[in-house]
Amino acid sequence: MSSIVVIGGGTGSYTVLRGLKKYTDQLTAIVSMFDSGGSTGKLRDEFGYLPPGDIRRCLIALSPESTDNLFLRRLFEHRFGNGEGLKGHSFGNLFLTALRDITGSDLEAIKQAARILNIKGKVLPVTLNNCTLCAELEDGQIVKGETNIDIPKHNPSLRIKRVFHEPAALAHHECIESIKNAKAIIIGPGDLYTSIVSTLSVEGISEAIQESSAKKIYICNIMTKHGETTGFRVSDHVSIVNEYMPIDYVLCNNKRGNPMLMKKYEEENAFFVEIDYENLKSFNIIERNLITEPILLRHDSVKLAKTVMELL
Amino acid sequence: MSSIVVIGGGTGSYTVLRGLKKYTDQLTAIVSMFDSGGSTGKLRDEFGYLPPGDIRRCLIALSPESTDNLFLRRLFEHRFGNGEGLKGHSFGNLFLTALRDITGSDLEAIKQAARILNIKGKVLPVTLNNCTLCAELEDGQIVKGETNIDIPKHNPSLRIKRVFHEPAALAHHECIESIKNAKAIIIGPGDLYTSIVSTLSVEGISEAIQESSAKKIYICNIMTKHGETTGFRVSDHVSIVNEYMPIDYVLCNNKRGNPMLMKKYEEENAFFVEIDYENLKSFNIIERNLITEPILLRHDSVKLAKTVMELL
Numbered sequence: 001m002s003s004i005v006v007i008g009g010g011t012g013s014y015t016v017l018r019g020l021k022k023y024t025d026q027l028t029a030i031v032s033m034f035d036s037g038g039s040t041g042k043l044r045d046e047f048g049y050l051p052p053g054d055i056r057r058c059l060i061a062l063s064p065e066s067t068d069n070l071f072l073r074r075l076f077e078h079r080f081g082n083g084e085g086l087k088g089h090s091f092g093n094l095f096l097t098a099l100r101d102i103t104g105s106d107l108e109a110i111k112q113a114a115r116i117l118n119i120k121g122k123v124l125p126v127t128l129n130n131c132t133l134c135a136e137l138e139d140g141q142i143v144k145g146e147t148n149i150d151i152p153k154h155n156p157s158l159r160i161k162r163v164f165h166e167p168a169a170l171a172h173h174e175c176i177e178s179i180k181n182a183k184a185i186i187i188g189p190g191d192l193y194t195s196i197v198s199t200l201s202v203e204g205i206s207e208a209i210q211e212s213s214a215k216k217i218y219i220c221n222i223m224t225k226h227g228e229t230t231g232f233r234v235s236d237h238v239s240i241v242n243e244y245m246p247i248d249y250v251l252c253n254n255k256r257g258n259p260m261l262m263k264k265y266e267e268e269n270a271f272f273v274e275i276d277y278e279n280l281k282s283f284n285i286i287e288r289n290l291i292t293e294p295i296l297l298r299h300d301s302v303k304l305a306k307t308v309m310e311l312l
Numbered sequence: 313m314s315s316i317v318v319i320g321g322g323t324g325s326y327t328v329l330r331g332l333k334k335y336t337d338q339l340t341a342i343v344s345m346f347d348s349g350g351s352t353g354k355l356r357d358e359f360g361y362l363p364p365g366d367i368r369r370c371l372i373a374l375s376p377e378s379t380d381n382l383f384l385r386r387l388f389e390h391r392f393g394n395g396e397g398l399k400g401h402s403f404g405n406l407f408l409t410a411l412r413d414i415t416g417s418d419l420e421a422i423k424q425a426a427r428i429l430n431i432k433g434k435v436l437p438v439t440l441n442n443c444t445l446c447a448e449l450e451d452g453q454i455v456k457g458e459t460n461i462d463i464p465k466h467n468p469s470l471r472i473k474r475v476f477h478e479p480a481a482l483a484h485h486e487c488i489e490s491i492k493n494a495k496a497i498i499i500g501p502g503d504l505y506t507s508i509v510s511t512l513s514v515e516g517i518s519e520a521i522q523e524s525s526a527k528k529i530y531i532c533n534i535m536t537k538h539g540e541t542t543g544f545r546v547s548d549h550v551s552i553v554n555e556y557m558p559i560d561y562v563l564c565n566n567k568r569g570n571p572m573l574m575k576k577y578e579e580e581n582a583f584f585v586e587i588d589y590e591n592l593k594s595f596n597i598i599e600r601n602l603i604t605e606p607i608l609l610r611h612d613s614v615k616l617a618k619t620v621m622e623l624l
Contacts, residue, residue, distance in 0.1 A: 046396060047394050071411065071414070071424045074414050078414055081413070082413075083359060083397075084358060085395075085396060085398060086358075086397060086406070091406070097395075098387050098403040099383065101393070101394075102383070
């Protein structure tokens with residue numbers, strides 16, 4: 001069964017999957033396994049299991065939005081605002097952790113959660129190895145832990161030279177099979193190094209994508225991310241992703257927010273990712289208005305899915 | 313629809329409901345709402361919601377024991393053994409607390425949990441008032457909080473004179489209706505004061521039971537409980553329950569454990585409850601071997617249900 005494979009972290013993949021599930025139930029999410037912040041990071045430290053956060057988001061994305069499922073979906077998304085030791089925890093993360101306790105297996109916990117949430121399609125962790133994501137900066141400094149790369153404590157103007165896993169991350173075999181049999185592979189949107197490259201650089205993933213005859217679509221981010229992609233244009237994103245895989249189409253958003261909104265983002269050091277055609281001559285660029293207006297500069301799942309389906 | 317109403321706390325009602333659900337799906341559990349210990353007590357203190365523990369046990373009892381339901385049941389029963397702030401928490405309690413957060417209503421949270429667990433029958437909190445259970449001892453001393461009565465810090469040889477709620481507990485109206493329409497009402501087994509009397513003494517419950525034409529069955533405890541029923545025989549239990557309701561049948565266990573087992577219980581100050589027929593002349597006593605042998609002196613749900621059904 002050839003399906004659409006969506007590779008990335010939680011938030012970006014959530015948007016893509018939610019949109020695409022209206023067109024097909026042959027969806028496979030291959031999920032980054034390196035989150036070390038927040039509720040996920042705490043559970044990871046305390047239980048030693050794989051990080052649940054990104055898996056949780058993909059499970060919710062693929063869960064039917066029916067009345068029957070409403071409370072389970074809301075439970076999974078619920079975050080405790082109260083309770084010593086509970087405050088800040090995502091209930092869905094606790095759900096996955098309890099299932100991991102019971103089943104003794106990360107994979108089995110995900111499968112059971114998928115069954116309980118009635119999801120169609122598959123959610124696969126990119127690796128079953130419990131690894132720390134590390135980044136080497138341009139000055140040779142090594143930053144350890146996804147959340148330390150994501151929310152930089154180092155000088156954020158230093159560029160990331162490469163990311164690697166400690167210990168090595170080997171691809172989960174079901175991911176390899178899904179990639180090989182896919183009719184389309186969608187990468188992003190998502191944090192370039194901490195969600196995208198961290199997943200593409202898992203041993204076996206890049207090779208499988210290169211061998212696959214699937215159409216390969218990269219969805220570029222709308223805004224830059226402080227410390228991770230400071231000053232990046234579309235071509236900077238594309239050239240890094242292209243190190244790991246061929247790209248048939250690059251999907252770019254061409255719609256800015258209103259000046260007030262742009263200013264708010266700029267105060268957080270996030271800037272509009274410019275489409276620099278002059279450096280993108282060898283790529284098929286599809287530019288569209290892809291944002292959810294007008295409150296947030298986020299990809300709109302409906303617009304995104306519609307555009308992806310036109311390319312298949 | 314006339315149904316069997318089971319009144320009590322979590323553990324005793326769990327046993328009765330699990331057995332009876334093989335005979336009927338017209339079961340209503342009316343559940344004690346005064347637990348203040350353990351995971352339940354902690355959540356109660358931190359969130360200010362009704363205590364979830366006894367409700368959780370009754371929900372699991374009424375949930376079908378099918379393969380489809382297996383993981384949800386196991387999740388509900390799971391207790392975290394790890395995690396700062398999570399250790400010792402029952403996952404089912406967190407489930408109910410999250411549902412309470414989402415729905416904004418204790419009743420709605422129970423209803424949604426019942427739906428998710430596919431239960432047949434009803435689980436009703438005896439009251440929607442958030443009360444503290446208090447006991448007045450024979451020396452006039454007042455002990456506040458269910459767990460302080462249950463695990464006495466006071467001199468345990470002092471008898472309990474009465475229990476009361478602070479503030480007053482008013483019966484939830486659905487309980488009154490269920491009791492009035494029941495064909496049978498089963499009380500116990502369970503801690504005499506903290507589960508049974510605490511529930512029977514909720515305003516409106518005793519009156520409704522007296523008005524109901526249902527057969528009324530009291531299932532007496534197997535062993536005494538230190539501080540709560542020290543030295544009690546069957547007649548001591550019966551005379552206290554009888555203050556709140558007429559009793560058509562008293563079900564008593566007549567089977568002791570082996571000497572080794574009895575000794576273990578005696579070391580915890582728990583003794584076999586003797587059937588003192590001489591003081592029980594005005595009651596219909598049904599005595600049977602009702603225990604699950606040989607490891608624990610607990611009521612066996614199959615034996616209990618079979619005996620109850622013979623009386624209806």
